[in-house]
Amino acid sequence: MDLPVKIEELTLNGDTKNQTKREDYIEWKEYFMAMAFLAAKRSKDPSFQVGACIVNKENRIVGVGYNGMPFGCSDDDFPWGKNTTSPLDSKFLYVCHAEMNAILNKNSADVKDCTIYVSLFPCNECAKMIIQSGIKEVVYLSDKNAHKDIYIASRKMLDAAGVKCWQYIPKRDKIEIRFTETDCETMSPSK
Ligand SMILES: O=c1ccn([C@H]2C[C@H](O)[C@@H](COP(=O)(O)O)O2)c(=O)[nH]1
Ligand SMILES: [Zn+2]
Numbered sequence: 071m072d073l074p075v076k077i078e079e080l081t082l083n084g085d086t087k088n089q090t091k092r093e094d095y096i097e098w099k100e101y102f103m104a105m106a107f108l109a110a111k112r113s114k115d116p117s118f119q120v121g122a123c124i125v126n127k128e129n130r131i132v133g134v135g136y137n138g139m140p141f142g143c144s145d146d147d148f149p150w151g152k153n154t155t156s157p158l159d160s161k162f163l164y165v166c167h168a169e170m171n172a173i174l175n176k177n178s179a180d181v182k183d184c185t186i187y188v189s190l191f192p193c194n195e196c197a198k199m200i201i202q203s204g205i206k207e208v209v210y211l212s213d214k215n216a217h218k219d220i221y222i223a224s225r226k227m228l229d230a231a232g233v234k235c236w237q238y239i240p241k242r243d244k245i246e247i248r249f250t251e252t253d254c255e256t257m258s259p260s261k
Contacts, residue, residue, distance in 0.1 A: 096245065098129055102187040103211060103238050104245050106168075109136045110189050114145045115165065117152060122172035123187045124205065132178040135171025139164055169196035173203050181205055187238070191215065197224035201231040208235040 096104065102123050110121030113136045124133035139148045143164060154160040169192050173181060182204030186192075191210040192200060200208060208228060215221045228235050 106187045106189050109134045112136045116150050120168040121189045122168040124172050124181050125185050133172040133176040135175050136168045137165055140166050167196050170199055194220045194224040197227045209238050211238050
């Protein structure tokens with residue numbers, strides 16, 4: 071009688087070793103989009119958080135950013151409101167967009183031919199920076215502002231410049247990170 075062959079585990083020198091690769095790993099595109107979403111978690115903007123992750127041809131991350139106040143402009147002193155009487159009292163004149171921060175934060179000489187993963191389709195100002203920096207592909211998740219002039223102009227420029235833009239449709243609605251998942255015995259959830 072044939073016994074079922076178990077290829078998953080093999081006893082080697084007394085150790086049980088896994089012999090087949092995991093199947094539930096996250097794939098590259100999902101990983102990079104998740105990086106953009108994780109970066110967005112750093113944003114102090116109370117109404118909308120955006121993240122961006124720039125990746126080169128070798129699937130190496132070369133820049134990450136989120137929307138925030140410029141260096142030296144305190145998150146506590148500069149305004150986060152939007153419906154203010156004076157534009158000087160709203161965030162819009164001050165906040166650096168996620169894409170701009172990702173490009174300026176680059177840890178490589180340039181971002182030519184790179185892909186930028188963004189949680190939100192880029193505005194016209196970010197589109198200009200993307201084009202001028204040589205990024206060749208935009209992978210976005212939300213396109214919630216597609217009907218607004220700023221975003222119509224953005225798409226027009228990206229299309230004209232030959233920057234490929236496509237919407238990432240996630241396979242799952244969340245990726246959970248549990249710090250207690252590792253086998254680090256000293257680790258315990260903070261109270
Ligand atoms: O391309 C973009 C467009 C917008 N952002 C940032 C700028 C603001 O902090 C928020 C948008 O706030 P609303 O209150 O929804 O107008 O998103 C960006 O980083 N990149
Ligand atoms: Zn922008």
